[in-house]
Amino acid sequence: MLRFKNLGSGSAGNATLVEAHCGHQVSRLLIDCGLSVRELGKRLAQAELGLEDIDAVFITHEHADHVGHAKSFALRTGAAVWMSRGTALACDLVNWGLSPMQFQVARDGQAIAVGALQLHPFTVPHDAREPLQLRCTDGDVHLGVLTDLGHGSSHVVKALQQCNALLLECNHDPELLANSSYPGFLKKRIAGPQGHLSNEESALLTRALVHPQLNLIVAAHLSERNNRPDLAQAELALAAGCTARDIEVADPELGTPWYQVH
Numbered sequence: 005m006l007r008f009k010n011l012g013s014g015s016a017g018n019a020t021l022v023e024a025h026c027g028h029q030v031s032r033l034l035i036d037c038g039l040s041v042r043e044l045g046k047r048l049a050q051a052e053l054g055l056e057d058i059d060a061v062f063i064t065h066e067h068a069d070h071v072g073h074a075k076s077f078a079l080r081t082g083a084a085v086w087m088s089r090g091t092a093l094a095c096d097l098v099n100w101g102l103s104p105m106q107f108q109v110a111r112d113g114q115a116i117a118v119g120a121l122q123l124h125p126f127t128v129p130h131d132a133r134e135p136l137q138l139r140c141t142d143g144d145v146h147l148g149v150l151t152d153l154g155h156g157s158s159h160v161v162k163a164l165q166q167c168n169a170l171l172l173e174c175n176h177d178p179e180l181l182a183n184s185s186y187p188g189f190l191k192k193r194i195a196g197p198q199g200h201l202s203n204e205e206s207a208l209l210t211r212a213l214v215h216p217q218l219n220l221i222v223a224a225h226l227s228e229r230n231n232r233p234d235l236a237q238a239e240l241a242l243a244a245g246c247t248a249r250d251i252e253v254a255d256p257e258l259g260t261p262w263y264q265v266h
């Protein structure tokens with residue numbers, strides 16, 4: 005059994021919990037740690053879990069909304085920390101004071117086992133040193149986790165074939181972004197090929213990933229200023245051939261309920 009729960013999504017801090025059950029074995033992975041340890045503890049408590057229940061954390065890249073509190077979390081819990089070597093260099097991991105063996109190097113195309121959970125990292129186009137996103141599986145069903153990328157490259161499309169569920173970035177509406185008060189350089193960065201997915205770009209990617217067993221799409225990493233849930237839902241629904249109500253949206257603060265992947 006594979007399930008997941010987003011604990012917060014967007015520029016204020018990202019964290020997603022993925023859990024696999026295999027017989028009596030339960031394995032839990034935290035993807036990104038952009039929430040303070042205190043806040044993370046509170047949100048885990050709402051799911052009747054504690055910090056000590058997390059087996060490992062996977063950091064997708066060095067931007068503060070993803071790695072911001074990972075050091076405190078790792079020092080506090082002793083959990084294994086997975087990230088690419090480029091991300092480790094960019095966030096100065098060597099000076100975090102982790103215990104030996106706690107840091108584990110993740111690489112594009114190399115599978116990782118976290119107990120009953122298997123992770124398949126893949127490279128994405130984003131303006132970070134060596135960003136990786138993930139496909140997670142319990143060996144039976146597959147979850148694609150994909151935020152922070154400028155466009156859906158063919159590598160990304162290949163890595164996420166046959167997913168049963170997707171947590172997918174819908175960062176901005178191009179018109180809202182163009183008319184926002186953001187400075188020009190920032191608008192250009194966000195909309196660029198190494199920035200973030202617009203609703204349209206996310207829909208385009210969805211079209212390439214749709215298959216009969218894809219039955220859950222959760223829109224994530226929505227900009228609070230440059231997007232609206234209804235705009236993201238409408239675009240993704242059109243691409244997936246469902247109604248807007250069928251598209252779930254991760255709340256920036258509250259995240260999502262648990263979703264079982266099937």
Ligand SMILES: [Zn+2]
Binds near residue numbers: 014018
């Ligand atoms: Zn981000």
Ligand SMILES: [Zn+2]
Binds near residue numbers: 067
């Ligand atoms: Zn980023």
